[in-house]
Amino acid sequence: MEAEVRKPLRATKDVTRPATINMPKKEKAPEPETVRSGQMRPAMARYRLQVDRQTKATFASLEDARAAGQAIKKSFPVVQVSIYDAEQSTQAGLE
16 A cells, blocks of 8 residues: 655645735825814913912913912912013012
8 A cells, every 4th residue: 555645735826815905095185274272382471470389370460460479378378479570580479
């Protein structure tokens, strides 16, 4: 009896591969440029009210900033309240 020798299977050109599906390209509509309100810094006025060195509000006038600062200082006497002038780069503390 002749022993039958089996050869290992090899990929040949006869083996069919699964067909690839080419999807049609989608046409992209131009996206309108929108300003994201949460992504931009808010506009800062000249006087900045700072509580414990963190800016909490901005004011156009010094009197408005002092009034808001004194109200915070009256309610919370322990915190450090100051007003920063952005144009002159000076800081004045409230007592």
